[in-house]
Amino acid sequence: MDATPIDLRRARRQLERLLLEIAVALESEDIPAARTDLDKAFEALNIAGPGEEGPEALRYLDHALSYAHRVIGDLLHEKGLPPHSPADFAGWYDAGEVPFREDW
Amino acid sequence: MIPLDRYPKEITLRDNTRAVLRPMLPEDAEGLWSFLRHLPEIDKSHFHEDVDRREVVEGWAKSLDYDAALPILAIMGDRVVGSATLYRNRTGWKQRVGIVRILIAPDHRHLGLGTAMIREIRHLGEKVALNYLLAEVIEEQQAAVRALERMGFEKAMVHRNFVNDRKGHLHNLVVLLHPLSGLGKEMFY
Numbered sequence: 008m009d010a011t012p013i014d015l016r017r018a019r020r021q022l023e024r025l026l027l028e029i030a031v032a033l034e035s036e037d038i039p040a041a042r043t044d045l046d047k048a049f050e051a052l053n054i055a056g057p058g059e060e061g062p063e064a065l066r067y068l069d070h071a072l073s074y075a076h077r078v079i080g081d082l083l084h085e086k087g088l089p090p091h092s093p094a095d096f097a098g099w100y101d102a103g104e105v106p107f108r109e110d111w
Numbered sequence: 112m113i114p115l116d117r118y119p120k121e122i123t124l125r126d127n128t129r130a131v132l133r134p135m136l137p138e139d140a141e142g143l144w145s146f147l148r149h150l151p152e153i154d155k156s157h158f159h160e161d162v163d164r165r166e167v168v169e170g171w172a173k174s175l176d177y178d179a180a181l182p183i184l185a186i187m188g189d190r191v192v193g194s195a196t197l198y199r200n201r202t203g204w205k206q207r208v209g210i211v212r213i214l215i216a217p218d219h220r221h222l223g224l225g226t227a228m229i230r231e232i233r234h235l236g237e238k239v240a241l242n243y244l245l246a247e248v249i250e251e252q253q254a255a256v257r258a259l260e261r262m263g264f265e266k267a268m269v270h271r272n273f274v275n276d277r278k279g280h281l282h283n284l285v286v287l288l289h290p291l292s293g294l295g296k297e298m299f300y
Contacts, residue, residue: 040237
């Protein structure tokens with residue numbers, strides 16, 4: 008199933024909101040690595056700009072989401088909470104199975 | 112001086128069990144030796160000494176120098192279940208490159224502990240303003256390679272038939288690098 012331009016615009020807006028909320032959560036934490044990853048997430052989101060469409064835009068949105076997941080993982084780790092897992096989001100995937108499992 | 116005020120640090124694993132992360136202390140010799148003895152042979156290949164010998168580990172415990180080698184242990188109850196060590200050079204051309212070695216007990220894998228320990232080492236590397244973290248992993252240790260890549264390490268090279276295990280068999284060595292935020296701030300050229 009291919010993403011339509013409307014899908015991409017919606018995804019971009021949702022991702023931007025997510026990154027902004029993560030930025031707020033990160034303000035009170037001392038996690039330099041997470042700040043760097045959040046910067047990379049915003050960078051990727053900006054490359055997949057509002058007017059961009061097609062596989063390249065989707066790829067950069069995916070990059071942004073990957074960095075966001077890493078930052079979320081850092082925040083959970085810092086608070087001593089269990090790690091989140093791709094399986095937690097399995098219901099949102101179109102693919103038959105979750106992309107990967109925690110190996111280590 | 113590496114900041115250690117965040118320890119002891121309690122973490123929660125994927126199965127909701129809890130572990131404590133903290134720097135190794137001299138009194139951890141026995142626990143660390145027991146942990147190392149029960150690791151698969153391939154995980155012990157990189158050691159220069161025979162870590163199955165108690166006196167080797169006792170020697171380390173008596174001469175801890177966190178600025179040169181900071182071992183962070185993962186402890187559950189009275190048992191060491193993981194170890195992540197950050198090695199640094201005080202001077203010289205590689206003083207901004209930290210070498211990372213992470214070991215996880217076989218019965219505590221697939222729980223996110225290795226990833227948690229990578230996060231700790233990343234944090235410590237940032238705090239002491241390193242430019243890079245470097246990890247060397249035998250290619251068969253794919254779980255470790257994938258965990259490092261998911262945490263931002265990138266494969267820099269693979270040396271074919273480069274290292275031998277304790278039985279003399281040759282293995283490919285994967286070298287992974289993680290650039291840290293200090294890298295962009297200081298450019299001399």
